Amino acid sequence: MDVSRVTRSKKAAKSSYDRLGKWYDLFVSPFEGEFIDTGLHKVQAAPGEVILEIGFGTGQGILKLARAVGNSGRIYGIDISNKMCEITRLKVEKAGFSKWVQLISGDALSLPFPGSSFNAIFMSFTLELFDTPEIPLVLKECQRVLKKDGRLCVVAMKQKHDPTPMLKLYEWAHRIFPNYIDCRPIFVREMLEEASFHILDTADFSSWGLPVEVVVCRNVKK
Template sequence: MRQASGKKRYIPALSFRWLTPLYDPLLKWVMREETFKQRLIQHANIRPGMKVLDLGCGTGTLTIMLKKIHPNAQVTGVDGDPDVLKIALDKSRGSDIQWDEGLASSLPYPDSTFDRVVTSLVIHHLITDDKRLAFKEIHRVLKPDGELYVLDFGAPHSSTTRFMTTYMRRLEETADNFDGLIP
């Protein structure tokens, strides 16, 4: 875990920095990442000219999908990890995507900047207080008629998913999500 901006804790994808290069292949293997991210994009109802922020963009998979599906939208990806942002930049060469380093709890944008904020598999990385700060920041950077779309872990509904979340539940950051408590 490293300190971002000298103050806030930052948990890299998969919890350990050395696993970062494995993030994309692992998500493709373990989850149907493109399928559920495609659904998130469909629900977001993005129109030409809209400004869209992918909060906690990681390696840029969702951000790049957004831009491909909505080429006339202004798409920005923000993440607190410069290593994953480098991967995102490499994956998106030639596309018109803005990549920024910043934390969900203190976004580097003026008030009322974005029409849509999307976030995928990020909120469970935040401790409860940082979740609250992140949602305040999202509200701040969204335009008055802007909308937020969250895709993340929630309360398990079967014995299989309860078993699978046993390890993850031990992490302070994920407990609220698995209890169905996102502030």
Template sequence: MPPTHSSYDRLSRWYDWLANGSEGPFRQLGLRLLQPTAGETLLEIGAGTGHGLVALSRAAGATGLACGVDLSAGMCRVAAARLRRASVREGVLLAHGDALRLPFPSARFDAICMSFTLELFGPAEMAGVLAECRRVLREDGRVGVVALDQAEPANWMTRLYGWVHRRFPTWVDCRPIPVEEILSRHGFRPIAAAAGKMWGLPVKAVVARTMVGA
């Protein structure tokens, strides 16, 4: 598991003030690409402060189900409060749990999303997270990932961010990853992508489907 859940516990009350203004538009972009629809059973891994879970709940509607999981108990508390304020607690399940051992049965979900979460894991753990995604997704299920993108060539901001990440990995914990390549390598077929920049850093949103027999 990533070594940062205690940091997120400490930051949970202030996280939206620190990060939602920059991360929020890309989270929304990822959800638009994923195209969650009424009646679907949906999961957000790394639900954080609950913004995405509220959106998933509204997309799933009265006939669907939106679930969220986060390793940080502090983030779960903030997300639960947001769900209460948004009056979307019906048809929503929020779990305090580990992405490497998702607390859900196999073939449960139509679609999964995660924003600025996959890149918190090292290569071996990332493979484990994506294996868990394949396990809980139904056949031909979708996964949507928003992450800092390992674009080439690196610009000065990417190089600066990389230096800060290496010096202070607990506080600057995300790192750029080749999103589409990783998904393709771990049993998914990318079907849609969009890119942008956050404070000069490349960000990519990718939606992929499970590959039969992967």
């Protein structure tokens, strides 16, 4: 599977998202909202469940997950950006969800949670930010912290075996301006299958001519 590489360092990524944080809801979130909502609907968070969101950004998913599990459940979030944590924590406090939401600044390559901790994991426009050799490692960490038969929902830009001119142009821009166009398309379903997840459902969308895929799968490997 031929996928563009990520050349930006983790330090540069963290710095970029720290700077972007205060503008994220204005310029980025409106374009991602439809796809995030689709993923949240498909992950089917239920009262009392314990769920992790990786790369929660400014908290759009965290707040909806917290509302879905209620105070009998628990929501955890991990994001590389301290600024994103700060913004989302304020939103969580304002919504009154602080008692069952915990946010952590860190890297999903090493999740700071015991094995079999979660009923589900949600990830939107995050998996494609990891360099290609890192993606299997992130998915392995997801398997470790998910309960057996736990769900993983990934919303991501989708690579195609026959990319459109628009997709090729976007990838060119990603290679030239990696600090500004950081997401790049990946083979979402194929990568999850390679990691031994059992695919439950998929949905395809388009955003400004760029393909987006929502995949829900089950952890069958323990």
